[in-house]
Amino acid sequence: MSRLDDTSNHNEVLKERALDIPHLSDYRLQLPPHEDPFIKRLSKYYATGSVSELDDEKEEDSSKEIAASKRPKTRFIFRQWPRNPAGYVIDNIPDGKMALNISNKLWGASLYDFYRVRRIPDCPNLSTISTGSKLAAWAKANNELEWAKDEIKCSELETNPRETKPMSITTLIEASEIFARAGLWGKSVRLNNENTWMDEYRELYSKGQFLCDPDHFPAPWPLKPFSMPLYRLQRRIPFELLPEKLVVHDPWNLLEVTEYEPYYESREGVTYPRKKKAKWGQMSDVVVNYKLQLSADAKKEREKREQKRQNVNGPGSLAIYKRDMSSSPEWQKKFGEEDTISVPLPPRPDPEPAKVAHLYIVPSRRIGRGNHSVVYQAEWEVPRSMLVDPKMCTTCGSETLVGPDDLMDCDGGDQARGSTPWKQSDEDGVNPWNLPETRWITRADGSVNKFSGMPRLGSANLQWQDKTNVPYCKHMDNGPTPPSAKVSVAVKLSVPDDNHLAREARIYQSLPPHLFEHWNGFNIVPPLTDPVPLGAVLPQFYGYYVPEEEKNEHLSPIMLLEHCGIGIDPNELNIDDKQECYSLLRRLHFEQITHNSAFHRNIVMQNGPLQEPPNRRTKDNPQFRLLDLSRVTLNSKEWDRDIIQEEFQTWNDLGLPGLGFG
Incomplete structure (x- = not known):
């Protein structure tokens, strides 16, 4: 299935609208765009007409570039808004439907909601881009209804902009619990050769460093870290719900972020290098306590939302x-x-703020390293009620x-x-x-x-229920559940004597929420003239933690982020993908933010769409995100030299054809 169909449900959109618009029921509009013969011809032109402009000098990459270009381009404007030849000149077009996660006003629910329009009816060489909702509003205000009655009807049936959240982590956690109960996933620490972990958990609990008494976990929980696949946490967590204390399990001393990779002795007396396939249990556990550190503005927001939560x-x-x-x-x-x-x-109860959470890191899960930091994929264990929504x-x-x-x-x-x-x-x-x-x-x-x-x-016994509280409804009880839940997150650590991570954490806490939101539909993001999706620009931020106690050796601060996939290779992307990556930077610029390191190495991708279950996400529907805000400049002006230079630099780095600013 193409990105176009899967993202916008174009078949359903067309079927619904064609029922009420007889003139739109011809053979072409009954086909999805990637099967439309006319659009396929345009796709072929877009795919092959620009390859030679991408990078003529790199012959060794030309085969990959040509292979990537064979993936057809499907996102472009192919509809024309009909005008009265004697109609008015379009000056100012009223606002139409707009998504709230971007300041640009050209939003459409699908590719069929974008148009080329002649602002001067008798001037065929002057054509601009607009949307059905905007043009319909202008046509109604200027009595130009008969000429575009089908298009106006189509715009009236267009869906509204809305936030489209990733698949519920509640559903995914409950699914993993079913697999664990059945013995299909995970390895219990209650097994004979794992009993030492239960003793360590009991000791942590006695010190107030464990979520609850480990003996109160129903079998087969607790599970051994990294013994089962975990789902990525992609939900936004408000500041007031972030755990105040983070207990980090670090057997390999990864928190020291050393430049060398020494050998360590395992419990069995065998040495293992850090970079090899280290497994949990080879080393004795080392526990370090961290505390949440928020910026002044984030603390005020946390207190404000906490007070609002209590007064509901x-x-x-x-x-x-x-x-x-x-x-x-x-x-x-x-x-x-x-x-x-x-x-x-x-009223639906809000989750209680978490007091303690646990983080498990292992060297074999390193997913990135830069000049100032290193990133690991880790297991984050939090109270189950923090992520699993109550039910009724x-x-x-x-x-x-x-x-x-x-x-x-x-x-x-x-x-x-x-x-x-x-x-x-x-x-x-x-x-x-x-x-x-x-x-x-x-x-x-x-x-x-x-x-x-x-x-x-009327009246009925309807109550919000949470499995951590008893009694629980017999109709929804499908077995015992643990009081905690584990999810996959990205952990970013800093090298010694470096303040990039602290600065980046402050930046994340100061940005507007809409940069972390996913919205339906498409937008025109200048200087691009093709629609691009409106996914989140940045990964979700899950807190910045510092050691509770200062020690002689370096212990890196910890920043928890959403795990958004792997780095991109521009040679393996088609034009649609490159334009979407470029649009992430432009959307930062709309908020007067200069990235200052917008190279393709700081763009990651993962399978999508995120609204689908993980097993239904494919590489044909990539989701992109921009990383590394450690060098960001806030309050930049639109025509600042740094912003303009960054736009050209990123355009060339992604290998987009032409200048795109004409």
């Missing part, structure tokens, strides 16, 4: 139970002729549902009769769940389900 009260959302969910006569007996009963939900059992609600008359007997008041609409929640809630027997109403944000009319108010 009042009603939450509504659960809507409908008659057709049950064929039993109980509905008629309880509710008579009522078709719908609404049940107020309690609708079956329990169905069994305990009572109607308005019963509610009058206990509560009374007009609200029970449905005369006063239930106040919608003002909290930042998630999108409503698509449960078969329930409709959820949340604060309107453009993506929620709408319910017409106010149903009668």
Whole structure:
């Protein structure tokens, strides 16, 4: 499946719109763009017409470049907005739909929502780029409806911009727990040859350095570190929820970040070099305590959000139970002729801030090294409730549902009769769940389900439940779970006598949240004239930690980041991929930020799309991210020399054809 289809669901978009637009149902628009004969011809031109301009002097790389160019380019503008030949000159176009993670205003839900338009109708050589939502607004304001009625109808059916979060880590953690319970994943430390680890965990717990009593873990937990595959944490964690204390398990003394690779003696008396395939258990564990260090602004934000979290009260959302969910006569007996009963939900509880977390690092998981730092893929163990969302059992609600008359007997008041609409929640809630027997109403944000009319108010035993607290609902209980959860993160360490890591951590804490968000659709990012996706620009930031105690030897500070994949090779990317990488830098520049080290070595890629389960992510849908903010300059001006120079430098470094600034 192509990146185009998988990212934007173009087939579904076209089917939905063609039902209401007869003139758009021809053979071409029934095909996905990569199968459209006209677009395939354009793709071939884009793929082959620019190869010779990429790097004529590097003959040794030409074969890779040509091979990469055979991957067709699929992202470009292929639609023309029809104009009245005697119409007005388009001067200022009203704002259309815009994604909130970019300041540029040219957003479209799919490639079919971008147009070339003649601002001067009788001037065929003057064409500019715009979007359907903007042009439709202009056409309605200037009475040019008949000429573009199909395009206007298409824009009205366009979906709204929305944040598209990676697949829920809750689902992934629960899946890994099922595999562990079945004995398919992981190695228990309760085994005879692993009992020493249980003793160490008990000792840590006695010192207040373990999440909970290890003897309270249900079998087969605790599991030996690095004995099972872990899912990457890709959720944004607010500052107020970051663990205050980090217990680092470092048997190989990697925190010293030495330039040499000495040999160490294992428990069995055998020596192992750091760079070889070191396995957990070869060395005696070394535990170092770290503490969270936030910038002054981040501390204020943490305190502000913590106070807001504690003050949340009042009603939450509504659960809507409908008659057709049950064929039993109980509905008629309880509710008579009522078709719908609404049940107020309690506010969804926020996770409690984590006090202690554990970090496990091993030399064989090193994924990068630079002049000032080294990066490892590590296991991060945090309280399960920090990552696993609470649930609500609708079956329990169905069994305990009572109607308005019963509610009058206990509560009374007009609200029970449905005369006063239930106040919608003002909290930042998630999108409503698509449960078969329930409709959820949340604060309107453009993506929620709408319910017409106010149903009668009922009552049911609906409570948010977390497996770390008992009792737990029997309908959702699928077995014991540990009180902690492990995820995969990237750990960045610093060489001795270097302040780059501390500065980079401060930069991460000062950036606007939208640089870490994924949004649907595409945007035009000048000077590019082709649409590019709107994924996150930077990896998620999970805290900056420093040693609790100062020692004579160097112990590196620790910065935890999202693990976003491996470094790119421009020779293996097609034009679409290179343009997307370049757009990451431009989006930083939109925020008046100069990267100062925007080389391709600081761009990483991973399989995508991230909204899919890991086994369905492919290399045909790469996701890119920009790294290394240690040299960043804030508050840069748009026409600063450094910004302009950086744009040209990155353009050439990625091997993009032409200058792109014409």
